[in-house]
Amino acid sequence: MSATTHHTIVNLPDQSTAELPKRNYLNNEHGLLSWLLTGDHKRIGILYLISITFFFFLGGAFAGLIRLELLTPQPDLVASDTYNKFFTMHGLIMIFLFLVPSVPATIGNFLIPIMIGAKDLAFPKINLLSWYLYLGGALFTLIALVQGGVDTGWTFTTPLSTHYLNTHVITAATGVFIVGFSSIFTGLNFIVTIHRMRAPGMTWFRMPLFVWSNYAASILMVLGTPVLAITIVLVALERTLGIGVFDPTKGGDPLLFQHLFWFYSHPAVYIMILPGMGVISEVISTFSRKRVFGYTAVAFSSVAIALFGFFVWAHHMFIMGVSNYSALVFSLLTMLVAVPSAIKVFNWAFTLQKGSITFETPMLYAFAFIGLFTIGGLTGVFLGSLGMDIHLTETYFIVAHFHYVMVGGMLMAFLAGIHFWWPKMTGRMYPESVSKLSAVVSFIGFNLTFMPQFILGYLGMPRRYHAYPAEYQVLNVLSTAGATVLGVGFLMPLIYLAWSLKYGAIAGNNPWQATGLEWQIQSPPLTENFIEVPIVDHEAYDYEWLEHKTANEVTTVG
Amino acid sequence: MDNAIATHPHEHAEHHEHVALPQHRHHFETEQQQREAGSFGMWLFLLTEIMFFGGMFFAYLLYRNWYNPAFVAASNQLNVKEGAINTVILIASGFFMALGVWAAEVRKQKLLVIFLVLTTIFGFAFLGVKADEYHEKYEKHHIPGASFDIREFVNPPIDAKTGQPDQKPMSPDMAQKTQLFFFLYFAMTGMHAFHMILGLGILFWLIWRANRGEFSAGYVAPIENFGLYWHFVDIVWLFLFPLLYLINRHPLK
Numbered sequence: 092m093s094a095t096t097h098h099t100i101v102n103l104p105d106q107s108t109a110e111l112p113k114r115n116y117l118n119n120e121h122g123l124l125s126w127l128l129t130g131d132h133k134r135i136g137i138l139y140l141i142s143i144t145f146f147f148f149l150g151g152a153f154a155g156l157i158r159l160e161l162l163t164p165q166p167d168l169v170a171s172d173t174y175n176k177f178f179t180m181h182g183l184i185m186i187f188l189f190l191v192p193s194v195p196a197t198i199g200n201f202l203i204p205i206m207i208g209a210k211d212l213a214f215p216k217i218n219l220l221s222w223y224l225y226l227g228g229a230l231f232t233l234i235a236l237v238q239g240g241v242d243t244g245w246t247f248t249t250p251l252s253t254h255y256l257n258t259h260v261i262t263a264a265t266g267v268f269i270v271g272f273s274s275i276f277t278g279l280n281f282i283v284t285i286h287r288m289r290a291p292g293m294t295w296f297r298m299p300l301f302v303w304s305n306y307a308a309s310i311l312m313v314l315g316t317p318v319l320a321i322t323i324v325l326v327a328l329e330r331t332l333g334i335g336v337f338d339p340t341k342g343g344d345p346l347l348f349q350h351l352f353w354f355y356s357h358p359a360v361y362i363m364i365l366p367g368m369g370v371i372s373e374v375i376s377t378f379s380r381k382r383v384f385g386y387t388a389v390a391f392s393s394v395a396i397a398l399f400g401f402f403v404w405a406h407h408m409f410i411m412g413v414s415n416y417s418a419l420v421f422s423l424l425t426m427l428v429a430v431p432s433a434i435k436v437f438n439w440a441f442t443l444q445k446g447s448i449t450f451e452t453p454m455l456y457a458f459a460f461i462g463l464f465t466i467g468g469l470t471g472v473f474l475g476s477l478g479m480d481i482h483l484t485e486t487y488f489i490v491a492h493f494h495y496v497m498v499g500g501m502l503m504a505f506l507a508g509i510h511f512w513w514p515k516m517t518g519r520m521y522p523e524s525v526s527k528l529s530a531v532v533s534f535i536g537f538n539l540t541f542m543p544q545f546i547l548g549y550l551g552m553p554r555r556y557h558a559y560p561a562e563y564q565v566l567n568v569l570s571t572a573g574a575t576v577l578g579v580g581f582l583m584p585l586i587y588l589a590w591s592l593k594y595g596a597i598a599g600n601n602p603w604q605a606t607g608l609e610w611q612i613q614s615p616p617l618t619e620n621f622i623e624v625p626i627v628d629h630e631a632y633d634y635e636w637l638e639h640k641t642a643n644e645v646t647t648v649g
Numbered sequence: 650m651d652n653a654i655a656t657h658p659h660e661h662a663e664h665h666e667h668v669a670l671p672q673h674r675h676h677f678e679t680e681q682q683q684r685e686a687g688s689f690g691m692w693l694f695l696l697t698e699i700m701f702f703g704g705m706f707f708a709y710l711l712y713r714n715w716y717n718p719a720f721v722a723a724s725n726q727l728n729v730k731e732g733a734i735n736t737v738i739l740i741a742s743g744f745f746m747a748l749g750v751w752a753a754e755v756r757k758q759k760l761l762v763i764f765l766v767l768t769t770i771f772g773f774a775f776l777g778v779k780a781d782e783y784h785e786k787y788e789k790h791h792i793p794g795a796s797f798d799i800r801e802f803v804n805p806p807i808d809a810k811t812g813q814p815d816q817k818p819m820s821p822d823m824a825q826k827t828q829l830f831f832f833l834y835f836a837m838t839g840m841h842a843f844h845m846i847l848g849l850g851i852l853f854w855l856i857w858r859a860n861r862g863e864f865s866a867g868y869v870a871p872i873e874n875f876g877l878y879w880h881f882v883d884i885v886w887l888f889l890f891p892l893l894y895l896i897n898r899h900p901l902k
Contacts, residue, residue: 211676213686279693287686317697321704334793334832342826351704
């Protein structure tokens with residue numbers, strides 16, 4: 092049977108007869124305690140989803156205040172140190188409390204065990220512990236905020252953070268330290284689960300690419316985060332006891348801090364983006380009804396990104412007095428990371444070629460991802476080249492670059508994933524037309540916000556200032572207007588997804604006719620995921636297998 | 650616990666062959682899988698610990714290269730004898746831990762408890778010697794901070810026999826850098842001692858459980874995994890001792 096003869100695309104069960112499964116992970120146990128003490132990876136995923144959504148909108152509020160201040164050239168909304176606190180809190184919250192856990196801890200937690208045919212992650216209690224650590228770290232961050240904020244920037248750069256600031260650096264740093272352990276435990280759990288818990292027949296090269304990309308991200312979490320932890324301990328000691336390890340007056344080297352910090356924080360951007368790339372692979376394949384082109388290349392490119400990601404950190408320090416030779420090497424290595432990223436983009440494009448493409452909401456978000464991530468990635472190559480970097484670094488070009496990757500890339504991927512797996516998580520469909528509208532609104536709003544910032548940066552507007560020359564105002568007004576549109580685009584899903592929990596159409600097991608193991612079980616799944624251990628005898632994304640399976644399936648109603 | 654049926658393993662042997670131990674958890678297919686997952690997880694955790702200590706080793710490497718004379722002079726102020734004794738104590742502790750793992754595997758309950766108690770005693774002995782060393786640093790004003798004193802490095806005391814200073818005097822500028830050495834000394838050995846204190850806490854818990862016979866029926870994963878942790882802490886010391894105490898004690902002096 093040829094791969095092009097697909098007729099049913101979205102296969103919702105008959106609405107008059109379909110009903111939610113009587114027993115599932117949501118109604119298996121009741122009461123608040125059954126959630127707070129759960130070991131079920133699906134429930135922990137939902138707990139994470141609720142928490143990171145809260146912090147996303149908190150961080151977003153700070154972004155809104157930043158854009159409001161930048162509406163006019165004069166510093167008229169807040170004082171300069173308040174502005175510093177705004178962008179610091181925006182960065183801290185968005186990076187450590189939203190982006191790092193976004194896809195792995197929510198969608199990954201929910202799906203990785205199901206995708207590989209396991210009943211749970213290897214260490215359910217450690218999984219729950221990681222959520223509590225996240226909450227503990229978040230609490231410290233909130234305490235720092237309530238006490239009056241912190242204004243180091245999210246990077247805690249020394250000697251600014253250790254010698255010159257009077258704000259709540261230690262409190263915020265403690266928060267980051269604790270959240271770091273939450274991330275380590277998630278990564279550790281994923282690696283052990285993927286190595287040891289796969290169902291019979293689920294070989295490494297039969298795993299969905301989402302699992303591969305989370306595996307790569309987990310390696311980065313496990314190897315990188317401890318270095319951040321010790322760096323933060325050293326900053327705290329330097330600040331409280333004056334130990335001198337980063338203090339030039341005592342022989343210490345502030346650049347050492349930069350090396351240690353970026354040794355984690357550069358791989359951290361791959362922790363943030365890799366799971367998103369996994370989501371995109373799943374979505375693109377499902378809505379083109381084709382196996383992902385170059386499956387092996389895409390799988391290995393995730394690992395390659397993780398590997399190369401550890402050897403590029405000094406490109407954050409080109410203007411900080413590192414030696415020319417090391418700058419040259421790090422510039423070259425930075426260019427090399429672009430290769431596996433490009434492999435992914437090209438393979439997604441070839442997956443689309445001659446596929447039976449439909450444009451459901453997750454697919455729209457995925458398209459947004461591909462375009463915006465490519466822009467973000469290519470401007471990263473600009474910044475990786477030494478000459479350009481000296482002109483562009485510390486300007487709005489940098490800001491635009493990483494927002495294209497992190498918001499245009501990761502956030503779009505996160506929303507693609509949330510829409511794609513919403514039927515599986517809740518058993519109900521989101522409203523399709525309004526969600527398509529929200530995808531388009533976010534896309535337009537995003538470009539309106541950040542495209543002008545590329546130009547601003549190229550023209551020389553420095554980042555982290557709350558006042559600017561009057562000739563930059565037009566572009567800044569455009570950017571602030573875009574931020575408003577973007578805000579609407581992000582608020583819409585919050586509303587209609589909440590609405591769909593009660594009023595959404597009942598989804599059925601496999602509304603997208605996707606091939607992953609998670610789509611072959613009921614939605615929402617049982618607490619133990621599978622009634623019996625699945626035996627995997629087909630490749631990932633095998634649509635012919637799915638067709639035969641559905642053809643031979645006996646449908647029972649009631 | 651999920652072990653209601655597990656207390657009668659033989660009745661269910663045909664259907665539930667893998668539910669032989671009360672500690673077997675539902676989501677693992679077999680005990681073998683559970684045990685492997687546990688020890689793999691422990692190894693990964695140790696990997697994160699290596700990266701954690703790695704940050705400090707990196708700082709040590711950098712400053713040792715920059716301020717080698719200061720590091721050598723400061724290193725000479727450490728108490729090599731106590732450090733060496735501590736190394737032996739810690740290896741002994743690790744030895745009894747290894748015997749403890751063996752005792753658990755051959756299901757000898759009393760022996761296991763004895764070995765774990767010996768491990769604990771040697772652990773405390775290590776911390777005691779360490780505390781004495783810290784006290785010595787306090788008396789010699791070698792604790793970084795306001796009371797830190799560099800006089801000893803700028804004007805070394807005269808050796809009564811030779812009439813010469815017992816080491817080469819340093820410029821005050823370089824002598825100031827000894828503070829960095831002592832900071833790294835306290836940070837690294839302190840972090841190591843912190844790991845030992847955590848380990849000793851866990852040891853008490855394990856001894857209590859071992860005494861109840863929990864590890865004498867074939868379920869040895871906690872003992873094995875703790876053993877890995879304890880040996881890791883040993884190995885960190887085996888790197889710290891030469892790097893901090895023995896910098897200048899090589900034949901090419």
